[in-house]
Amino acid sequence: MAIAGAISQLAGLLGDRLVTSGAVLDQHGQNETYYPLTPPDAVGFPETTEEISAILKICNAETCPVVPYGAASSLEGQHLCTSGGISLDMGRMSNILKINAEDLNVVVQPGITRIRLNEELRATGLFFPIDPGADASIGGMAATRASGTTAVRYGTMRENILALEAVMADGTIIRTGSHARKSSTGYDLTHLLIGSEGTLGIITEVTLRLQGIPEAIKAATCRFASVEDAVNCVILTIQSGLPMARIELLDEMMVRGFNKYSGAGLPEEPHLFLEFHGTQAGVEEQSATFEEIAADYGAKGWETADTTEARNALWAMRHKSHYASAALGAGGHIWPTDVCVPISRLAEAVLQAQRDAVRLGLTSTIVGHVGDGNFHAGLSVDPNDPDEMARAEEFTSALAETALRLGGTVSGEHGVGLGKQKFMTAEHGPALAYMRAIKAGFDPSNILNPGKMLPAAN
Amino acid sequence: MAIAGAISQLAGLLGDRLVTSGAVLDQHGQNETYYPLTPPDAVGFPETTEEISAILKICNAETCPVVPYGAASSLEGQHLCTSGGISLDMGRMSNILKINAEDLNVVVQPGITRIRLNEELRATGLFFPIDPGADASIGGMAATRASGTTAVRYGTMRENILALEAVMADGTIIRTGSHARKSSTGYDLTHLLIGSEGTLGIITEVTLRLQGIPEAIKAATCRFASVEDAVNCVILTIQSGLPMARIELLDEMMVRGFNKYSGAGLPEEPHLFLEFHGTQAGVEEQSATFEEIAADYGAKGWETADTTEARNALWAMRHKSHYASAALGAGGHIWPTDVCVPISRLAEAVLQAQRDAVRLGLTSTIVGHVGDGNFHAGLSVDPNDPDEMARAEEFTSALAETALRLGGTVSGEHGVGLGKQKFMTAEHGPALAYMRAIKAGFDPSNILNPGKMLPAAN
Numbered sequence: 001m002a003i004a005g006a007i008s009q010l011a012g013l014l015g016d017r018l019v020t021s022g023a024v025l026d027q028h029g030q031n032e033t034y035y036p037l038t039p040p041d042a043v044g045f046p047e048t049t050e051e052i053s054a055i056l057k058i059c060n061a062e063t064c065p066v067v068p069y070g071a072a073s074s075l076e077g078q079h080l081c082t083s084g085g086i087s088l089d090m091g092r093m094s095n096i097l098k099i100n101a102e103d104l105n106v107v108v109q110p111g112i113t114r115i116r117l118n119e120e121l122r123a124t125g126l127f128f129p130i131d132p133g134a135d136a137s138i139g140g141m142a143a144t145r146a147s148g149t150t151a152v153r154y155g156t157m158r159e160n161i162l163a164l165e166a167v168m169a170d171g172t173i174i175r176t177g178s179h180a181r182k183s184s185t186g187y188d189l190t191h192l193l194i195g196s197e198g199t200l201g202i203i204t205e206v207t208l209r210l211q212g213i214p215e216a217i218k219a220a221t222c223r224f225a226s227v228e229d230a231v232n233c234v235i236l237t238i239q240s241g242l243p244m245a246r247i248e249l250l251d252e253m254m255v256r257g258f259n260k261y262s263g264a265g266l267p268e269e270p271h272l273f274l275e276f277h278g279t280q281a282g283v284e285e286q287s288a289t290f291e292e293i294a295a296d297y298g299a300k301g302w303e304t305a306d307t308t309e310a311r312n313a314l315w316a317m318r319h320k321s322h323y324a325s326a327a328l329g330a331g332g333h334i335w336p337t338d339v340c341v342p343i344s345r346l347a348e349a350v351l352q353a354q355r356d357a358v359r360l361g362l363t364s365t366i367v368g369h370v371g372d373g374n375f376h377a378g379l380s381v382d383p384n385d386p387d388e389m390a391r392a393e394e395f396t397s398a399l400a401e402t403a404l405r406l407g408g409t410v411s412g413e414h415g416v417g418l419g420k421q422k423f424m425t426a427e428h429g430p431a432l433a434y435m436r437a438i439k440a441g442f443d444p445s446n447i448l449n450p451g452k453m454l455p456a457a458n
Numbered sequence: 459m460a461i462a463g464a465i466s467q468l469a470g471l472l473g474d475r476l477v478t479s480g481a482v483l484d485q486h487g488q489n490e491t492y493y494p495l496t497p498p499d500a501v502g503f504p505e506t507t508e509e510i511s512a513i514l515k516i517c518n519a520e521t522c523p524v525v526p527y528g529a530a531s532s533l534e535g536q537h538l539c540t541s542g543g544i545s546l547d548m549g550r551m552s553n554i555l556k557i558n559a560e561d562l563n564v565v566v567q568p569g570i571t572r573i574r575l576n577e578e579l580r581a582t583g584l585f586f587p588i589d590p591g592a593d594a595s596i597g598g599m600a601a602t603r604a605s606g607t608t609a610v611r612y613g614t615m616r617e618n619i620l621a622l623e624a625v626m627a628d629g630t631i632i633r634t635g636s637h638a639r640k641s642s643t644g645y646d647l648t649h650l651l652i653g654s655e656g657t658l659g660i661i662t663e664v665t666l667r668l669q670g671i672p673e674a675i676k677a678a679t680c681r682f683a684s685v686e687d688a689v690n691c692v693i694l695t696i697q698s699g700l701p702m703a704r705i706e707l708l709d710e711m712m713v714r715g716f717n718k719y720s721g722a723g724l725p726e727e728p729h730l731f732l733e734f735h736g737t738q739a740g741v742e743e744q745s746a747t748f749e750e751i752a753a754d755y756g757a758k759g760w761e762t763a764d765t766t767e768a769r770n771a772l773w774a775m776r777h778k779s780h781y782a783s784a785a786l787g788a789g790g791h792i793w794p795t796d797v798c799v800p801i802s803r804l805a806e807a808v809l810q811a812q813r814d815a816v817r818l819g820l821t822s823t824i825v826g827h828v829g830d831g832n833f834h835a836g837l838s839v840d841p842n843d844p845d846e847m848a849r850a851e852e853f854t855s856a857l858a859e860t861a862l863r864l865g866g867t868v869s870g871e872h873g874v875g876l877g878k879q880k881f882m883t884a885e886h887g888p889a890l891a892y893m894r895a896i897k898a899g900f901d902p903s904n905i906l907n908p909g910k911m912l913p914a915a916n
Contacts, residue, residue, distance in 0.1 A: 144642060145641075145646075147640055158646070159613075159617060172888050174892060175887065176886075176889055179865040180798040180832075182609065182614050182798055182830055182870050184869045184874070185869050185886075186874065186882060186885070186886050186890070186911065187653070187893045188646075191616075191646045192646055192650055194646065195642055195644075195645070235560070240670070281740075285737060285740070340641060341638055342637040342639075372638075372640055373638050373639055403638075407638070409636045409638045409641035409643055413642050415643065416644065420643060424644060427643055428644055430632045431632040431644075431647055434632060435645045437900060438645055438899060441892075441899045453644065454644075
């Protein structure tokens, strides 16, 4: 009833930019992982912030759920309309509004994807460093506090957003932050919205910090006799303060996946994929220091990717880990999960994850942004095999418990969405009540991505 | 009545650690700047988080204001009990709880000051980089989102806190964040508490990121014919991506202040004070690149401080800018104010501030962390001269308006406290209502530092 009432008013507002055809609903109900198809009741294609404000006024009055939709690359079902309602497709709000090269920032609409943004920035000599692998939308990356391969050097979305515009549940348009690099005035609403997964407001504009394209970039790979050696090499590298731009672990199963999916032809041993950024001299100095550390852990097969093409090929392969993991099993689907632990506990966490996968009879890869203590387990599953799915769920719970036991978090970058809600009490304890207080204050009718992130109160 | 009732119960709880003697009240009612003496009704000296929880339960039931007190170095009256009530002196909670050297972090109680923290860390080869000048307490630095001279390289408190423990208004103890370097789970309560100036919760434990002490450190100074040349040199340096560890501007008045207060014997022209961190080769490379840029703006008098002693002397002098500014005028007091603007607008903002001081017949220094676009005006004032105080207030308002006009913020690091509330609507607009919603949800009886940060709603 409420949803139907909202749809009829939204049709008046948006005309043919409110769509209820089955194909479009199905497209917006899909996801990259194991969650079932969850079509919304309608898809809206807004073109301006003011239009989103009008949409939210209608939906708030009608108590109709609204879920923002970017590139649909979220991995915990964040963009799925599990309570029905409106999927708000930001694809028509994907412009660069202003490149402030002299201030090293850019103002974009939320629908732009990171690859297109960097293409458009190329002529300026600047780039936006955050790279989660998928060609995610900037709005989605902000909403899920995304990070990825370069976060070890440049930080996550948390450190790279200066300011936001957002539309709140009742249609109020707010601006948070400023174009200054820091501020001490007022509560940090920018960071509150980053990672809020669309539950507190719809992000309609993002001001991103940019970096100068490094004078020199060097990528390299090497391999180790054991995951433990590889991880211990990472730990010492980070502890040494070496400013790694990328330092990615691939366990032997992940390498096997790349060999199968991409024909990588790599020896099936644990690998590190590396990148160094700096001046020419700085990069050589960093690389030499790393080689010394790695030698202590028995690194072999040191290979460098010196050209842009070779580097791009390396990272393109790395970014297909999701599909390469899926290719290892018969089910063809991937249950991706991630955790993040203090760097000193990384070896313990990775080895425990490998043991848990064996114990549960699961095919799992380990790949990760290990310089941050963040890694992924990619479980190859068949969603139609309830026993395997139950074991995958048991694995995920065991991994989450491991992360919490070691002082970490149940997700370093995928977020909570649907799948990690059951760990929120264990991770946040009494703080969860204060998250609920914020949600209740900002969205009293619970129309913004309802049923996500915060588990229902007992 | 309510305050008296709370004090009598707190006396039962704390015994002789609840103090109402005039000297102690006066000590806790003082401040470094122009706000009048504002003694609290009582001062509590808690020793544990659980004790603070018990204190807040009493004060919440009695609606008695509670204001945390660290090193009293705040510059906008944040620690003053302007509504009466209890000053909560954190001096007995100033221990290092755990140094996790292998994870590059440390867990401390809020009362420890940054200088003592770094003394205790020295043997580990690690340091805590944030340096606001004053020997502030870590809890106070977290609560005011402090930064200072090294923020251009290492970020502010915002980027350097991994986790917090806090006691909320009703006595609930929460933990935010984790010891992992990043997380995507839940609303970012860590960043919400950072910079909340004691209005949302009392910070009782802070996990800080640490840095390795650089292999090489080099400080240097140079001077310019005009502030505009100096600032343009800074702008190009930052735009070039040079990883400056410190880059501080002193205008000619500030230099005069140092000559008068510290016998610095410097030519009375605008100066930059610089520091480079890195490997030996990296520091020399950075320094040479900076010298090339500076030469284009007519830099002269290049001098390096190569020894630890020379460097310490340089920064010790710099950190006395507050007193050196005060020494320039007859009144002997300083009205310190700060703003932060996008780096491209820095010259415009600094020159406007200098013109405004002249127009209003005020003695003002300009000194700042210009690599961030952040600078201070230090007005020498006599609090007993109402006309001069009115002109100082006019200057502060004009500077805030300049910062907002240029896309910046009315405070880069001092915070809001009492003095900057009048600009909150202009800076935050409709977002202010969401800050108020958070305050109302977290502290419905308004006992936590009431009357600070958020201006009264109309």
